[in-house]
Amino acid sequence: MSDTLPERTLSGAAYSIAELLEGNDVVLMLDQLRLPNEERYIPLRTCQQMADAIRSMVVRGAPALGIAAAYGMVLAARTGMPLDQAAALLKATRPTAVHVASVVDQMGSIAAGLSGEQLVRRLAAWARQLHQQDVANNRRLGKFGAERLGSVRVVLTHCNAGALATGGYGSALGVIRAAREAGGEVRVLADETRPYLQGARLTAWELAKDGIPVEVITDNSAGWFFSRGEIDAVVVGADRIAANGDVANKIGTYSVACLARMHEVPFFVAAACDTIDMACASGEHVPIEQRAAREVTHIADCRMVPDGVQARYAGFDVTPARLVTAIFTERGVVEPVGPETIRRVVAAGPPPVAR
Numbered sequence: 001m002s003d004t005l006p007e008r009t010l011s012g013a014a015y016s017i018a019e020l021l022e023g024n025d026v027v028l029m030l031d032q033l034r035l036p037n038e039e040r041y042i043p044l045r046t047c048q049q050m051a052d053a054i055r056s057m058v059v060r061g062a063p064a065l066g067i068a069a070a071y072g073m074v075l076a077a078r079t080g081m082p083l084d085q086a087a088a089l090l091k092a093t094r095p096t097a098v099h100v101a102s103v104v105d106q107m108g109s110i111a112a113g114l115s116g117e118q119l120v121r122r123l124a125a126w127a128r129q130l131h132q133q134d135v136a137n138n139r140r141l142g143k144f145g146a147e148r149l150g151s152v153r154v155v156l157t158h159c160n161a162g163a164l165a166t167g168g169y170g171s172a173l174g175v176i177r178a179a180r181e182a183g184g185e186v187r188v189l190a191d192e193t194r195p196y197l198q199g200a201r202l203t204a205w206e207l208a209k210d211g212i213p214v215e216v217i218t219d220n221s222a223g224w225f226f227s228r229g230e231i232d233a234v235v236v237g238a239d240r241i242a243a244n245g246d247v248a249n250k251i252g253t254y255s256v257a258c259l260a261r262m263h264e265v266p267f268f269v270a271a272a273c274d275t276i277d278m279a280c281a282s283g284e285h286v287p288i289e290q291r292a293a294r295e296v297t298h299i300a301d302c303r304m305v306p307d308g309v310q311a312r313y314a315g316f317d318v319t320p321a322r323l324v325t326a327i328f329t330e331r332g333v334v335e336p337v338g339p340e341t342i343r344r345v346v347a348a349g350p351p352p353v354a355r
């Protein structure tokens with residue numbers, strides 16, 4: 001079994017967040033910690049290795065985490081790890097994105113009564129289908145989003161909700177891609193997104209690769225660009241959307257939403273319906289990941305904060321529904337955003353299965 005990326009990735013792009021290789025015993029994962037300087041794939045052979053990759057941000061972005069967790073369950077089945085142990089291990093990695101827990105629970109149900117090679121094959125087929133369906137969902141929601149954006153010229157985005165955060169194509173960046181494919185001239189301002197720099201490293205990398213104009217700005221300069229009228233719309237992704245329309249996303253998203261409201265700029269969220277957690281009544285109930293203070297106090301190995309001074313790092317924040325202009329999903333646009341409109345889009349059911 002070779003450790004090279006298959007010629008045809010499931011996303012259809014030349015790169016991929018992760019590919020489960022033919023024998024269902026190796027996942028090749030793009031190491032996002034090394035981007036943009038190095039495009040390197042690492043082989044993962046156990047569920048423990050997958051959990052470590054998720055926790056350490058080798059892979060990140062809510063839908064990508066779900067897909068990685070699904071592949072982790074396949075590796076567990078392949079290596080004979082009990083699936084309840086694998087599920088608990090994966091669920092403990094990153095709590096804010098709804099995808100990890102929901103995928104792992106669904107796979108637990110699928111596994112019931114199966115064992116051996118049949119179990120591995122069934123889970124692997126499901127995981128690959130999840131991956132492909134996510135790409136199809138992003139393409140659909142991207143079209144809806146691009147139509148709603150109309151002739152908008154400059155979009156601000158925060159973090160990375162692109163091909164690198166999903167099965168491929170991207171949610172927020174899927175909207176940008178769809179707008180460009182439709183002939184629009186939209187360009188992107190990318191918040192750098194301290195401290196992991198998902199905007200500076202990842203959003204800029206994948207947009208530049210596609211020839212889409214992008215400029216990186218520091219997180220603290222967004223207000224300046226809003227005040228100069230240089231931002232026409234905001235489009236971000238989501239880790240979890242509550243039943244009332246509150247949106248949990250990368251820390252800093254709420255500040256951007258407040259600025260957008262202050263400057264009367266539309267604030268859009270792009271996310272497939274599997275990001276909507278109907279069991280979560282409001283943003284108050286979303287578990288917010290607390291990450292190590294070292295990620296704030298240090299840049300690389302260099303301490304930037306005086307010795308003995310503490311730091312706090314909540315990985316995500318919640319933007320209340322009242323600040324969200326619309327949510328682009330693969331089932332249509334939720335606008336205005338509230339419990340009724342959310343319920344309606346979820347009830348619409350999935351679009352035809354991707355082939």
Ligand code: MRU
Pocket residue numbers: 060061062063097158159160161162165166170171172198236237238239249250251315
């Ligand atoms: O900590 P990360 O990099 O996993 O956070 C990612 C984000 O916040 C994304 O905006 C979100 O997951 C949406 S991805 C389509």
